[in-house]
Amino acid sequence: MSKGAGQVTEVGVAKAVRRIEGAPAEAAGPAGGAAVGRRGRGRRDLALLAGLCLILTLLGGLTAPLATAAPSDDTPTQAAALADRLRDDPVYVTDQLPREIPRSSAPDFAKLAKRTGVPTYVLVLPDQGIGDDRLLGAVHDRLGRDGLYVLVDYMGVTDAEAFGVPAPADDASTVQLYELPYDAGPLAKFERFVDVISQGREKAAQRAEAAREKYGDDSGEEAAEMHIDPVDRDNQSFATGIALTGVPVLILLISPYVRRWRRQVRGRAATEQRRHFTPLRIEAGLAALAAVAIALSATLVFHQETAGAAPRPTSADLSTRVERVADGLKRSPVYSDPESPRVLDARQLRELRGQMEDFDRGPVFVALVPQLTEDESAGEPEIFVEAVRKRIGAAGERGVYIVADPLGGYIDVVTYDVRIDANLVALEIPDSLRYGDDDDDRARDHRLGERLGELMTFLDDAPRVKEPETSSLGMDDAPEPVEDDELSPLFSGDIWPGLMVGAFAAGILFGVVASLLGITRLAVPSLRRPRANSGSASPTRLPEFDAPPAPSLDFLRRTARDEIDALGREFDPEAALRSSLRTRVWDCLDAATLLVDRDPDGHVDDDATPSDLAAAIVLARTGRAALAGADKPCCALNPLHGPATGWRDAQYAPEEQRLRTIPVCAQCRVLVGAQPRHAHTLRLTLPGEARFVRVPYEEAPGPLPSIQQGIPQLIRQVREYAGVQ
Known part of the structure; x- marks a missing residue:
């Protein structure tokens, strides 16, 4: 038995003795003998208890050396240690969160705590995890003082209990939780908590209910964030760069074009130098003014300097x-x-x-x-x-x-x-x-x-x-x-790619505007300009060309036959065509026939290789597109798709890290525009000599790889390949 146990037993015995000695005497009368008997029995019980007390005292003295000999841990419990801190100061800020809540911010918490109107004890500690809802009660029991007890961590007020004081702790906790975003910082959340406490129970309850209705789980709405992170700053720099070059370049491109378009519509000469020299200077000044205005506006709008609410810690806070x-x-x-x-x-x-x-x-x-x-x-x-x-x-x-x-x-x-x-x-x-x-x-x-x-x-x-x-x-x-917590300067980092994207976007937008103005001029008869007859054939609708990125040999053989036949039907050497167009179409038809029908018997040769078949398809489709008025380079990803409709940045091969600008057709442009890093999956491959082996078209044998230098070079290579001068 330990010494403490002996002391508890002695206290219990003493209480029993006091109860026996203080028992009320029975009234005199007929029952007096019974009362005397009870008093006698009480004296005997008292003697027995006294003896028991003596025995326990002796046992306690014998076991005391054993109890004191065992090593003990004098470290106070968490609640006792925190109660000691609050006994010295009602606001205690831990030294374990200097990056978020430095100890030097304790005066700020103390100043806010005085506004509650009741005794307030504040503990700023790390997140306690399991059991943090029992900590304040244990600290209160140890401290023995009534008041409002508040537990704060790096996220804000996590627990609050009112012991013996009229403070709406639960409602105040609810308000600071819902009304402020997670990045507001613990000091701002504690300030909101104190403001609600000072309003009283009725107003605090109304405000808590309003916060639950507006920001509760069912509403799906959250308070707007108060700070940005480095990713947001990069986005701000990128957007600023786009605007800095996009708007001025757009002014310099669109204004002269619109002015020239209006002159053409009104029938004025486009070579009046005196008329448009002064407007150019004005447009250049407007572009420069726009750039300055954008830079100043971005500085005012994107004014954040830190990524959080944490104050700057002192060297003492960090040590x-x-x-x-x-x-x-x-x-x-x-x-x-x-x-x-x-x-x-x-x-x-x-x-x-x-x-x-x-x-x-x-x-x-x-x-x-x-x-x-x-x-x-x-x-x-x-x-x-x-x-x-x-x-x-x-x-x-x-x-x-x-x-x-x-x-x-x-x-x-x-x-x-x-x-x-x-x-x-x-x-x-x-x-x-x-x-x-x-x-x-x-x-x-x-x-x-x-x-x-x-x-x-x-x-x-x-x-x-x-x-x-x-x-x-x-x-x-x-x-x-x-x-x-520091954010990078606004005019750094991603602003440089933003500048390039802005100039590129301005060019695209200029193209859209120019196209719309051109369509408007064609659609409105009064805006059309008379054109001289060029002797060319009337433009026809461009055929739709399709081909998979990994065609089979049967597909190549069938498509080569169909495309050469279609070009032969559509091309009439006696038609009124420009000489250059007639020569281009004839060369394409002749070169395609040389590749796959050398007899010639009107049929595709059985020994035609996949590379020759693909080259024949490209030539035939190029000739058909030229008849329809499309004289463009072939799609760089899949020449079987015919002429390109634009240029895009794309990853041409899987081993390449940088994007290259290549001409692409309409159907390839959709994927390249959305996922340029996956553009190489559309690149044409042909069956190789071994089974299940595919060869990129630019590495295939024969004249097909020369398509990268243009159709004229491909035609020359085909003629050399076929031995025709």
Whole structure:
């Protein structure tokens, strides 16, 4: 029996004695004898209780040395430690979140807490995870003071309880949760919480109900974000670059074209230099003015400089926790963070210390401290250990440093100049020890006591090495908090590709406007200009050409025959055509026939290769397109598609990293415009000599690859290939 148990028993006996001695006497009368008998029995009970008390006291004295001999953990519980902090100051800001909530911001929280109108106790701590809803009640019981208790983490107010004071804590928590976005910052959310508290119960309830109706789960609406991230800044720079070049270039392109179009419509000469010299200067001035206006407007609209609400921490904010842990490890090799839940009981702590004392590779230091991305080390345990080791001094120059996160349950190990394989520490510690399993995650203490014991056994059994090694990976220092939140300048980064895209987009828009004006002039008879007869054939509708990217030999043979026959039907050498057009169509028909019908018997030769068949199709379709008025380069992805209708940036081959500008047909342009990186999937391939082998058309044997230099070059190559001069 422990000393504490003996004391409790003595208190119980004393209370019993007082009850017996204070029992009321029975009234005199006929029942007086019975009363005397009861008093006699009471004296006997009192004697028995006194003897029992003496025995318990002796037993307590005998067991007291045993109880005091056992080692005890004097570390206060989390609630007791936090109550002590609030006893000194009603607002406590942790030193573990300097990147998000530096300790130097405590006066700001204290100033806001005074506006509630009731005693307010504020705890700014890391996210406590499971069980954070019970922390405020435990702290209140330890502190013993009524008031409004508020728990704040890096996201805002996470819990609030009113003990003995009229404060609408639940409604205020609801309002700050719904009315402000997640990136508003804890200080802004606490300010909104305080404002609602100061309004009273009735108004707070109305405001909470309105917030639930507007931003609740059923509404699907969320408060607008207050800050942007680096991706948003890149988008802003990109949009600014597009506007900076797109608008001025569009002014310089469209204005002269529209002016010339109007003169043509009115029948004026387009060569009046004096008339359009002054407007050009005006348009250039307007373009420059537009660029300046866009730059100034972008600076005003995209004025954000930081990506979050975190204030700038001081050097003391970034070093307080490291110094606290280092001082704790100087006094004891096991340091338990008082702000976090206790994860080691007295027995586990005693066993862990025993294992650490028996470890003969060097000193062991265990820090039960959270590792968070908001702390001074940006959540990197190795950086944290290095900082703590430097402050420990000579005793910390070598040894095994173990960091166990009481909130997340993770364990990290860093060794300095000990005879343990560094690769084993860095790579071979089992995940069950480093991270735990699902059962560990569900446990309040993450089974850190058992896992730390298993880790010490693992390290003790590790093979020795000849020379001391260090397991640190040599990581860089933690990034500065200001660098984490600072945004890049608006006129940097993605503004350069934006400038190029803007100029390109201006050219496309100019083409659209020019096309619309041309269509308008053709559609309205009064706007048409008289044209001289050129002697060319009347334009016909361009045939629709189709072909798969990987055609079979049968498809090539059938299509070559059909296209040559179609060109022969459509081409009339006696028709009134321009001489250049007649020559082009005749050369295409002649070259296509030379490739696949050398007899000639009017049939495709059986020994015609896939490359010759494809070249014949290209020539025949080019001739048909020329008759329809389309004299354009062939589609670079699939020449079988006929003439191109525009130029696009595309990834021509899968091994190429950069895009190239190529002519493409209408059907290829759709995919290339949407997914230029997948354009190579449309490139024409032909059957190779081996089965199931495909060859890109530009690598095929014969004259077909010369199509990349144009139709005239292909015709010359075909004639040389067929031996015709």
